[in-house]
Amino acid sequence: MHLQDLPENMSIDEQGILKISGVSCFDLAKNYGTPLLVLDEIEIKNNINKFKEAFFKSGSESFFIAYASKSFLNSELCKIINEEKIGIEVVSGGELYIALKNNFPVEKIYFNGNNKFNEEIEMAIKNDVSTIIVDNEEELYKINRISKRFGKKTRILLRIVPGINPNTHKYISTGQVDSKFGIHLENLDSIVKKIKSFNGLELCGIHAHIGSQISEPMYYVNLIETLFELLVSLRKKENIILGEIDIGGGFGVAHSSNEQSMDIFDVINKIVNQVEVISKKHNYPKPKISIEPGRSIISTAGTTLYTVGAIKKSASKKYAIVDGGMADNIRPSLYNAKYQAYVANKMKETEDFEKVTIAGRACESGDILIDEIFLPRLSIGDLLAIPFTGDYTYSMSSNYNGFLRPAIVLVNNGKNKLITRRETYDDLLSRDITKNDWHIFD
Numbered sequence: 001m002h003l004q005d006l007p008e009n010m011s012i013d014e015q016g017i018l019k020i021s022g023v024s025c026f027d028l029a030k031n032y033g034t035p036l037l038v039l040d041e042i043e044i045k046n047n048i049n050k051f052k053e054a055f056f057k058s059g060s061e062s063f064f065i066a067y068a069s070k071s072f073l074n075s076e077l078c079k080i081i082n083e084e085k086i087g088i089e090v091v092s093g094g095e096l097y098i099a100l101k102n103n104f105p106v107e108k109i110y111f112n113g114n115n116k117f118n119e120e121i122e123m124a125i126k127n128d129v130s131t132i133i134v135d136n137e138e139e140l141y142k143i144n145r146i147s148k149r150f151g152k153k154t155r156i157l158l159r160i161v162p163g164i165n166p167n168t169h170k171y172i173s174t175g176q177v178d179s180k181f182g183i184h185l186e187n188l189d190s191i192v193k194k195i196k197s198f199n200g201l202e203l204c205g206i207h208a209h210i211g212s213q214i215s216e217p218m219y220y221v222n223l224i225e226t227l228f229e230l231l232v233s234l235r236k237k238e239n240i241i242l243g244e245i246d247i248g249g250g251f252g253v254a255h256s257s258n259e260q261s262m263d264i265f266d267v268i269n270k271i272v273n274q275v276e277v278i279s280k281k282h283n284y285p286k287p288k289i290s291i292e293p294g295r296s297i298i299s300t301a302g303t304t305l306y307t308v309g310a311i312k313k314s315a316s317k318k319y320a321i322v323d324g325g326m327a328d329n330i331r332p333s334l335y336n337a338k339y340q341a342y343v344a345n346k347m348k349e350t351e352d353f354e355k356v357t358i359a360g361r362a363c364e365s366g367d368i369l370i371d372e373i374f375l376p377r378l379s380i381g382d383l384l385a386i387p388f389t390g391d392y393t394y395s396m397s398s399n400y401n402g403f404l405r406p407a408i409v410l411v412n413n414g415k416n417k418l419i420t421r422r423e424t425y426d427d428l429l430s431r432d433i434t435k436n437d438w439h440i441f442d
């Protein structure tokens with residue numbers, strides 16, 4: 001790790017301690033303990049504003065940004081997202097509940113998911129959630145039935161499978177022909193015909209999400225071409241004009257200095273241009289462009305702090321074992337994701353470096369956060385900071401091995417506040433029922 005790679009929101013104080021948005025990592029660890037997820041509010045807002053500015057600069061007249069809350073969600077984040085006046089995309093009753101309880105404006109909530117329960121759809125419709133994205137035929141019936149019961153007409157988009165394979169990890173590729181997400185194209189016409197006869201539904205557009213960690217704008221450009229082929233075909237066959245295309249999220253972010261994040265200005269510019277050009281070509285009214293970025297908003301805002309608790313050497317490796325791991329960041333074990341790290345209390349060290357593997361403390365040999373990285377020689381008690389861990393870490397965390405989920409603290413220009421408390425041992429027991437009689441079903 002080279003210090004010139006230090007993210008812009010980080011600095012180093014006179015004692016060689018890493019600071020995030022002006023707050024010392026040493027103080028954060030001392031006050032809140034580790035593992036600790038530190039979120040930088042300014043960085044979140046900057047990332048959101050990059051998208052907004054990119055749309056404005058590209059001359060887009062009609063766009064909608066829905067933050068993909070699966071990448072990270074808590075009450076404070078709902079507030080921040082709302083302050084920035086963008087929308088939110090949810091994929092379950094749970095995410096929807098968090099948004100609703102935090103008074104997130106319902107007219108800016110999009111509801112996705114590939115097997116929505118009746119109760120979840122009811123929650124959405126009862127609360128006037130703006131749009132439900134339909135993944136499959138069965139959902140049409142459910143949404144229509146529930147809408148009619150509430151005397152409402154629900155705005156829907158159809159999620160289709162565009163048949164695009166965007167060169168990303170197969171676990172996070174979602175738009176290829178055999179995907180489990182969305183309506184396969186051979187079924188689209190019959191589904192659209194059905195919708196016309198359902199008076200609880202208002203078909204407003206089409207949706208596709210090709211996957212996550214997409215590194216090339218070209219995939220979005222191709223996606224728009226595919227979506228327009230469908231729009232034009234539906235206009236011809238069914239005589240309908242749709243006013244919105246939602247192209248999902250997935251804009252790639254770097255989790256280490258060997259990777260590159262997608263240039264948001266460039267990709268949005270290409271998307272807006274492509275829509276402009278193709279609408280003209282087909283003489284199709286320019287649709288609203290919706291996007292659902294998750295990681296590109298939250299990733300760089302997050303840094304996880306760990307304390308080194310054990311150091312050991314094998315014949316070929318040196319391990320530093322930290323007080324967290326796959327239970328708070330499953331991404332290295334699940335996707336072989338690569339991260340970088342700083343020794344937050346040794347930022348001025350320039351000479352005594354060694355190769356070390358950062359291991360987690362779960363009872364799994366695969367619980368390795370970083371396999372071999374050059375760092376200042378580590379000692380017990382050192383504070384390790386892993387940047388770019390805002391996305392899909394806390395939201396995919398677990399209590400595996402009885403570990404407690406970390407606390408989350410928000411920092412902003414020298415200030416800090418706890419926004420999610422660390423779990424307690426009692427949280428682990430909170431759902432268990434110990435005094436219960438046996439029952440026999442009739």
Ligand SMILES: Cc1ncc(COP(=O)(O)O)c(C=O)c1O
Nearest residue numbers: 068209212249250292293294295
């Ligand atoms: C439908 C949908 N929208 C948006 C996203 C957000 O993706 P990302 O966090 O990579 O931007 C996802 C996750 O891949 C998704 O499945």
Ligand SMILES: N[C@@H](CCCC[NH3+])C(=O)O
Nearest residue numbers: 070172174212331391392
């Ligand atoms: N959880 C994944 C992304 C999945 C996105 C949802 N379709 C990750 O960490 O990269």
